[in-house]
Amino acid sequence: MNLRSFFKQCHDKEVFKMLSIYVVSAWVLLQVSALIWKPLGLPEKTVTYLIILLLISFPFYILYIWKAIVIPLENEIIDLDDIEKKKKAAFKKGYFSSLGVISVINLVAVFLIINNNFAKTIALPKVKQSDKIAVLKFGNNTGDAAYDIISKMTADWIMHGITENKAGQVISNEVVDEYASALKIKNTKGDVNSLVKEYLMPSKIISGNFYLKNNKLLFQCTVKDGNKDETLIAFETSECGTNDALKCIDELKEQILGFLMTEGQKKEMLQEKPPKYDAYKYVLEAKITDENEKHIDLLNKAIQADPDYFEPKVLRVAYYYNYGNYQKADSLLNAIEPDSKKNKRQLNLLNSYQALLAGNNKKVYSTIFQEYAMAPFDLKSNKSAMVVALQFVNRPETVEPIFNAIKMDSMDIQNCPDCISRVYVKALADIELKKYDDVIQLLEPIIETVENPFLKKPLIASYVRAKIDTKIDALLNKFQLLNKLETYQDLCLFTAKEYLLMGNAAKATEYFNKIINSPKNTSEKTMIAEAFYFKNDYVEAEKIFKELHTKNLENIDFLSKLAICKLKMNNEKQAEKYLKNLDALRDRYQFGSIDYAFAQFYAVSDNKTEMEKYLTKTVAKGFLFTSQTFQNDPHFIKYKDSPSFKNILNYWH
Numbered sequence: 180m181n182l183r184s185f186f187k188q189c190h191d192k193e194v195f196k197m198l199s200i201y202v203v204s205a206w207v208l209l210q211v212s213a214l215i216w217k218p219l220g221l222p223e224k225t226v227t228y229l230i231i232l233l234l235i236s237f238p239f240y241i242l243y244i245w246k247a248i249v250i251p252l253e254n255e256i257i258d259l260d261d262i263e264k265k266k267k268a269a270f271k272k273g274y275f276s277s278l279g280v281i282s283v284i285n286l287v288a289v290f291l292i293i294n295n296n297f298a299k300t301i302a303l304p305k306v307k308q309s310d311k312i313a314v315l316k317f318g319n320n321t322g323d324a325a326y327d328i329i330s331k332m333t334a335d336w337i338m339h340g341i342t343e344n345k346a347g348q349v350i351s352n353e354v355v356d357e358y359a360s361a362l363k364i365k366n367t368k369g370d371v372n373s374l375v376k377e378y379l380m381p382s383k384i385i386s387g388n389f390y391l392k393n394n395k396l397l398f399q400c401t402v403k404d405g406n407k408d409e410t411l412i413a414f415e416t417s418e419c420g421t422n423d424a425l426k427c428i429d430e431l432k433e434q435i436l437g438f439l440m441t442e443g444q445k446k447e448m449l450q451e452k453p454p455k456y457d458a459y460k461y462v463l464e465a466k467i468t469d470e471n472e473k474h475i476d477l478l479n480k481a482i483q484a485d486p487d488y489f490e491p492k493v494l495r496v497a498y499y500y501n502y503g504n505y506q507k508a509d510s511l512l513n514a515i516e517p518d519s520k521k522n523k524r525q526l527n528l529l530n531s532y533q534a535l536l537a538g539n540n541k542k543v544y545s546t547i548f549q550e551y552a553m554a555p556f557d558l559k560s561n562k563s564a565m566v567v568a569l570q571f572v573n574r575p576e577t578v579e580p581i582f583n584a585i586k587m588d589s590m591d592i593q594n595c596p597d598c599i600s601r602v603y604v605k606a607l608a609d610i611e612l613k614k615y616d617d618v619i620q621l622l623e624p625i626i627e628t629v630e631n632p633f634l635k636k637p638l639i640a641s642y643v644r645a646k647i648d649t650k651i652d653a654l655l656n657k658f659q660l661l662n663k664l665e666t667y668q669d670l671c672l673f674t675a676k677e678y679l680l681m682g683n684a685a686k687a688t689e690y691f692n693k694i695i696n697s698p699k700n701t702s703e704k705t706m707i708a709e710a711f712y713f714k715n716d717y718v719e720a721e722k723i724f725k726e727l728h729t730k731n732l733e734n735i736d737f738l739s740k741l742a743i744c745k746l747k748m749n750n751e752k753q754a755e756k757y758l759k760n761l762d763a764l765r766d767r768y769q770f771g772s773i774d775y776a777f778a779q780f781y782a783v784s785d786n787k788t789e790m791e792k793y794l795t796k797t798v799a800k801g802f803l804f805t806s807q808t809f810q811n812d813p814h815f816i817k818y819k820d821s822p823s824f825k826n827i828l829n830y831w832h
Contacts, residue, residue: 184266185269185273189274192252193248194244194248194249197244197248198241198244205233208229209226209229209230209233212225212226212229213226227296230292231292234285234288234289234292235285235289237281238278238282238285241277241278241281245274245278249274311347311349311380311381311382311405312341312346312348312349312350312381312382312383312384312439313349313350313355313379313381313383313384313385313405314334314337314338314341314349314350314351315334315355315384315385315386316330316331316334317329317330317333317334317386317387317388317389317398317400318330318386318389319388319389320388320389320390321389321391321396322391326389326396329389329396329428330389332424332425332428333387333398333428333431334351336425336428336432337385337428337432337435338351340432340433340436340456341435341436341439344436344440344456346436346440347439350379350381354379355379380405380406381405382404382405382406383402383403383404383405383411383439384402384403384404384405385402385435386400386401386403387400387401387431389427391421394421395418395419395420395421396418396419396421396424396427397416397417397418398416398417398418398419398427398428398431399413399414400413400414400431400434400435401413401414402435402438411438411442412438414431414434417430430455432456433457433458433485434453436455436456437453437454437455437456437458437459437485440453440456440459441453441454441459454481454485454487454490455485455488457484458480458482458484458485459481459488461477461478461480461481462478462481462488462490462491462494464477465478465481465494466494466559471498471502474498475495475498478491478494478495479491479495492514492515493515493529493532495511496508496512496532497532499511500532500536505536505768506767506768508532508536509536509768512532512536517529524550524553527549528550530546531543531546531547531550535801536768538770538771538799538801538802539801540567540571540572540801540831541572541831543567543571543572544567544568544574544831547563547567551563551564551581555581555584556584558585558595558597558598558601561581561584561601562597562600564581565578565581565582565601565604565605565608566600566604568581568608569607569608569611570604570803570805571803571804571831572831572832573804573809573828573829573831574831575607575608575609575611576608576612578604578605578608579605579608579609582601582604585601587601587602592628592629593628599631599633599634602621602622602625603633603634603637605621606618606622606634606637606641607637607806609621609637609641610637610640610641610644610806613644615644615645616641618637618641619638619641619645619647622634622638622641623638626638626654632670635654635670636670637806638654639651639670639673639674639677640673640806643674643677643678643681644677644681651674654670655667655670655671655674664697665703668693668694668703669706671690671693671694672690672691672694672706672709672710673807674690675687675688675689675690675691675710676713676807676813679713679813679816680813680816682816687713687714691710691711691713691714692710692714694706694707694710695707695710695714704726704727705727707723708724708740711723712740712743713813715747717743717744717747717748718744718748720740720744721741721744721745721748724737724741724744725741728741735772735773735776736776738757738760738764739757739761739776739777739779739780742754742755742758742761742780743779743780743783745757746780746784747783758777758780761773761776761777762777770803771798771799771800772797772802774793774794774796774800775793775794775797775802775808777789777793778790778791778793778794778814778815779812779814781793782814782815782817783814785817787818790815790818791818791824791827794809794824794827795827795830798827798828798830799830804828809827809828810824810828
């Protein structure tokens with residue numbers, strides 16, 4: 180059928196008439212919506228949404244015409260000869276071909292509209308360098324013209340700081356004076372403010388004055404919104420000697436820069452009062468450095484630059500807590516005073532660290548998740564929430580939603596320690612949920628590019644528990660070939676313990692022997708002792724642990740293992756002696772580690788009641804759920820599936 184004949188049939192069957200109704204109705208609807216969306220308070224893109232809807236609906240309307248108009252007309256003709264049947268078939272083919280072409284065109288149009296209107300990347304709010312900031316000359320309220328130079332000095336120093344640190348585009352006093360002269364405006368404060376707002380239209384206006392009191396200069400300063408004439412912030416009065424004005428001016432500059440650089444981050448900031456800019460810079464540098472000494476040095480500099488700056492004080496507590504110096508962390512925490520009793524975020528963070536140092540994991544969980552709710556896309560906050568959910572309160576099912584809140588696709592995981600930590604915790608959580616295939620799928624591609632032994636452990640655990648033995652040897656042999664013997668032996672020890680947990684003592688012994696039979700002086704003694712110990716060769720294990728204990732008399736693990744070795748060697752008297760020595764080591768900030776050692780001892784001696792009593796104490800004091808404790812500790816193989824043991828694991832639920 181040719182095009183002319185097709186169009187004629189469309190006309191005869193009233194297809195064009197129906198299409199024209201749709202087009203005209205759509206046009207009228209768009210015209211009306213373009214006029215009324217604003218008065219009705221509808222979204223700005225209402226018309227765009229309507230166009231998309233009309234374009235998508237158009238092919239369906241054409242299909243409706245076929246079913247409601249064309250088919251009934253054709254059914255009225257009963258007797259058709261062969262020519263008419265061919266014409267009918269040709270028209271149907273042409274109709275639906277046209278429908279297909281129109282559908283494709285409409286889809287392309289819809290895609291282009293969506294791409295142009297909704298697919299643009301939204302930039303994070305920040306101070307733009309193109310924002311205009313007017314810095315007005317500070318008023319000299321001293322009554323002494325000799326201080327006029329300070330007016331200009333103050334404005335110049337503030338402008339220099341803003342320009343140097345790219346906090347905005349400055350409108351200088353000279354520009355204001357030129358406009359005032361050209362427009363013949365009097366140089367009064369009210370007239371100058373009107374000039375600046377009307378002709379220069381800055382986003383912010385910085386103004387202030389200074390005066391004398393008891394032979395001291397007192398500086399006052401405000402930052403106003405250039406459009407609404409509202410005061411955004413009024414800084415505290417700075418005070419200095421008449422011969423030391425620059426000290427006040429520099430302090431004022433730091434306060435202004437701190438406000439400009441942190442404006443728009445109120446939700447993320449830990450205090451209402453903006454920090455001084457130098458202090459803020461030190462904190463930013465501290466957050467991105469990987470060097471421990473540099474990190475703590477920068478935090479100390481930030482506190483020195485601004486003693487009222489809350490965040491570096493809290494970060495300093497976190498630093499000492501993370502590195503096990505709990506006494507120092509506690510001392511620094513007690514020295515921190517919140518800005519006020521109304522600052523809920525500051526109080527929440529202080530409560531969080533108090534709970535951490537007290538071993539109150541339930542409170543740690545609630546406070547950390549309040550902090551996480553404020554900044555769920557911050558890597559450190561996100562990672563902390565994952566760690567607390569898994570290792571503090573044993574809630575592995577909570578980890579995945581937190582992990583998925585941040586997309587990892589575009590991240591350079593090799594150069595992102597927090598990303599690696601998140602992956603590690605996610606893998607451990609999936610192991611607890613018995614999602615071994617998910618762990619393997621997650622970690623196998625990553626370990627090809629990321630040299631991190633910690634990531635190998637959850638992968639090995641998944642291989643063992645999923646019974647994929649061949650992949651374990653291939654993974655471990657790489658470390659042996661690369662002469663990374665200590666890492667190789669550590670992974671062998673971990674693998675052997677995993678096989679013990681699965682009840683495969685023979686396979687575990689194979690990996691213990693790899694450590695024991697290593698060439699002399701290549702194995703770390705603790706690992707050899709552990710290998711003998713878990714092989715149940717308590718005589719050899721006791722020899723090495725005794726040697727290690729003499730060098731470190733306060734090591735809890737050495738004492739508990741020696742007590743167990745003596746118990747297994749039927750020397751209960753000596754075992755009791757070691758337990759007494761162990762009990763004498765009790766001190767603050769141990770978070771149940773000694774009670775955990777007692778629980779291990781009673782588990783080996785088949786005293787279920789005492790074991791559960793000490794395990795409950797352990798959990799209550801804040802001991803962590805890790806890949807090698809509680810249900811993942813071979814000492815508790817006999818008991819880990821019992822209801823009473825599982826109740827202990829759910830202590831914080």
